[in-house]
Amino acid sequence: MTSDADLRDLLGTLSPLAREHLRDVLIRDQADRDAIASQLLRYRDERGTAWASLVDRLTLDPELRRRYVRLLGELDAEEQ
Numbered sequence: 001m002t003s004d005a006d007l008r009d010l011l012g013t014l015s016p017l018a019r020e021h022l023r024d025v026l027i028r029d030q031a032d033r034d035a036i037a038s039q040l041l042r043y044r045d046e047r048g049t050a051w052a053s054l055v056d057r058l059t060l061d062p063e064l065r066r067r068y069v070r071l072l073g074e075l076d077a078e079e080q
């Protein structure tokens with residue numbers, strides 16, 4: 001299992017705007033997350049597919065999704 005420090009480092013590589021968008025997606029309900037993942041797949045490129053896969057994976061693992069949301073919130077709080 002990936003440690004919080006590793007996840008924090010990974011999430012820290014994203015721009016603040018990307019982290020905000022990811023957090024917004026993750027705190028939505030499952031139907032919204034599924035719709036967003038579907039929209040991402042429409043781009044038919046590696047990045048869209050990778051983001052859609054991440055959203056799907058985090059939808060299937062609520063504990064991991066909560067960890068991501070918590071760490072994204074912590075990173076946001078540190079920058080303010």
